[in-house]
Amino acid sequence: MIVWDILSDGLFAAIAATGFGAVSDPPLRALPSIAALAAVGHALRFCLMQYFGADIATASLFASVAIGMCSLFAGARIRCPMTVLFIPALLPMVPGMYAYRTVFSIIMVLQSLGDHAAAEEYMQATLLNGFVTCSVVFMLAAGAAVPIFLFRTKAHSMTRSKRK
Amino acid sequence: MQSTDSLRAKTEFIAEYATRLMGSGVHTSRVVRNSKRIGDALNIEVRISAFQKVVILTAVDRTTRETLTEVADVPSCPISFELNAELSALSWDACDLHLPLGELRRRYAAAVAAPAMDGLFVLILAGFANASFCRLFGGDMTAMCIVFSATLIGLFIKQRMQAAAINHYITFIVASFAASMYASVGLVFDSPSSEVAIATSVLFLIPGVPLINGVIDIVEGHVLNGAARLVAAVLLIVCIAIGLSATLMIVKNNLL
Structure with missing residues (x-):
């Protein structure tokens, strides 16, 4: 059952990344790698959160570093810059529910200005959800960029054809 | 010379x-x-x-x-x-x-x-993508189907409006309102994950590329450019929120 959970999580993340990636016109040869990266990253985050009790920001950081590292190898194989691979792969990890709850709470704050206690509660929810959303997005992008700093030369010559 | x-x-x-x-x-x-x-x-x-x-x-x-x-x-x-x-x-x-x-x-x-990817192909891929996204947030089968069709409608509107060169803020507000309003039909079915459906229906609009590029620019020292990209992305997210808010104002009594 655990294995099934992890696999299905990876599968749905792969479909999500391929579709969201398609909106930004990726090279066709990159789609399989994008799907694989997203599956690995999202399944890793799922495991960390579900079985190791990590919080969503920390788990996202580990997952995005993993995606960044894998994109280093995948990109060199198919002559694609790392960002082309890891940006779509990160998209399924954008914390959509937290973002939604932030918006919902903002509306509810404005709707309950007359009721002080309720307004305060919604204000708290706004801050909490907004803070989580921002930290996760930052962790995702910064984590995926780590391999660019560690392996500067390799990361900068991904699209170079093999020496003749 | x-x-x-x-x-x-x-x-x-x-x-x-x-x-x-x-x-x-x-x-x-x-x-x-x-x-x-x-x-x-x-x-x-x-x-x-x-x-x-x-x-x-x-x-x-x-x-x-x-x-x-x-x-x-x-x-x-x-x-x-x-x-x-x-x-x-x-x-x-x-x-x-x-x-x-x-x-x-x-x-x-x-x-x-070189021609860009076919619009219809992108539309269908994005539909499946957003439905999977809904699943990742704990949506059930009903919610996934609703999100799939909501994404088709929202993205189609966005593509048409972009082709007509309409201001992109207006495009985002309209697309987000249309997708989330459509997704709120889930409330009629009394589906337990109808809130998830409304929340995920607009996520195909999230400007992920400038968001991530912005952070990359900042950590690489191009702070001004990074900030500019993030501001542009945040403005688009605000537009998505406005469209979504309009829907929530209409249906919120069913959500509480």
Whole structure:
């Protein structure tokens, strides 16, 4: 059952990344790698959160570093810059529910200005959800960029054809 | 003035190349690096500063020490990873194969003219993507189906409005309202995950590329550009929130 959970999580993340990636016109040869990266990253985050009790920001950081590292190898194989691979792969990890709850709470704050206690509660929810959303997005992008700093030369010559 | 003409031609090409990359959603350090690499291949030294709307570059001819400065506007074109990959590869080919300017121009034109992915294909892929996204947030089968069709409608509206060159803020508000309003039909079915359906129905609009590029630019030291990208992305997110809010105002009594 655990294995099934992890696999299905990876599968749905792969479909999500391929579709969201398609909106930004990726090279066709990159789609399989994008799907694989997203599956690995999202399944890793799922495991960390579900079985190791990590919080969503920390788990996202580990997952995005993993995606960044894998994109280093995948990109060199198919002559694609790392960002082309890891940006779509990160998209399924954008914390959509937290973002939604932030918006919902903002509306509810404005709707309950007359009721002080309720307004305060919604204000708290706004801050909490907004803070989580921002930290996760930052962790995702910064984590995926780590391999660019560690392996500067390799990361900068991904699209170079093999020496003749 | 043979040399001046050739320097001018090279500089104009590099300016066009750099602005095209900036417009296609490539992070700043790559634009700077690629442009300098092409300059090296053409035996000129390129000093460049790139901004969100404009690129300023000075080219120095290595043999004659002549200089030429070019200020070029960044075109507003759709984000394209394909161009990112192809034009980056072009810069390496220029450097490794010592391609002349004519050949570079020919390859550049070919890369830019390559057709984008088919709109209908993108629409269906995005529909499945958003439905899977809904599943990841704990939505059930009903919610997934609702999100699939909501995404088709929302993205179709967005594509049409973009083709008609309507202001992108308005486009985002309308698309987000349409998708979330459609998704709120889940409330009729009394589905337990109808809230998840409303929340995920607008997520295909999230400007993930500028968001992530913005953070990359900032951590790489291009803080101004990074901040500019993040502000642009946040404005679009605000528009998504406005469209979603309109829906929530209408249906909120069913959600509480």
